[in-house]
Amino acid sequence: MPQQSEYYLVITALGTDRPGIVNTITRHVSSCGCNIEDSRLALLGEEFTFIMLLSGGWSAMMLLESTLPQKGAELELLIVMKRTTQHPRPPMPVTMWVKVEVKDSPHLIERFTNLFDAAETSIAELTSKTSVCDITKEAKLYIEITLHSALTGTDKIVEQDFYRLCTELNAQGSINIVINPQHEQKDGN
Structure with missing residues (x-):
């Protein structure tokens, strides 16, 4: 079985909106060696939700998955993570x-x-x-x-x-x- 060089992770962060929170999350993702492939942010009442599709090598993903729960707790965020794969989408004309x-x-x-x-x-x-x-x-x-x-x-x-x-x-x-x-x-x- 061939070794996969890129791994993908979907992360949702939910918490009270405050200045700098998104920058703190993206800085942590980058410091682990992951790339943000796609993202969405929404403010809902006083809360924000930030959804990201991340890519990275095996060690980058392992580092992020092991450190993000602690970072979420420090920032008082609810964090949900799920591994995924990249797959080509069918043509949508x-x-x-x-x-x-x-x-x-x-x-x-x-x-x-x-x-x-x-x-x-x-x-x-x-x-x-x-x-x-x-x-x-x-x-x-x-x-x-x-x-x-x-x-x-x-x-x-x-x-x-x-x-x-x-x-x-x-x-x-x-x-x-x-x-x-x-x-x-x-x-x-």
Whole structure:
């Protein structure tokens, strides 16, 4: 069996937001010899969550896995780690960007994720935020979703279903669909 030279680790850090916390985490990751391949950060109330995909050699991963729990305890962070592998993603010739603004109520995000799941898309990113209007005191939900699909030719159906759902929910929405021209030509031959 061939020796793997690069190892991959997903880390989630969750804790109270304060100045310098992200720098402290990234400095520790780097000092162990790991590289940050991908990352996301979100502030949720007074908490932050920082998700990273890290790569490194065997000794770098072992050092990080053995020292990160102590560093997390020092910083009062909840740390979750999971080994993973890098694998090529299948071609996704269709990319969709969705924005929605709607009066807030339960199950709204679920309604949109269900629509896109039924259309066999893959959600790459999803952000949502609720804010209350100072004047009307009405809560509005703002949703942004980035999706990918391996299915070409279904984009018009997805678009129609999206606008139908927006109408049903009395939501303002937009969907921008881009089909990679290389894939479109291949499908047309």
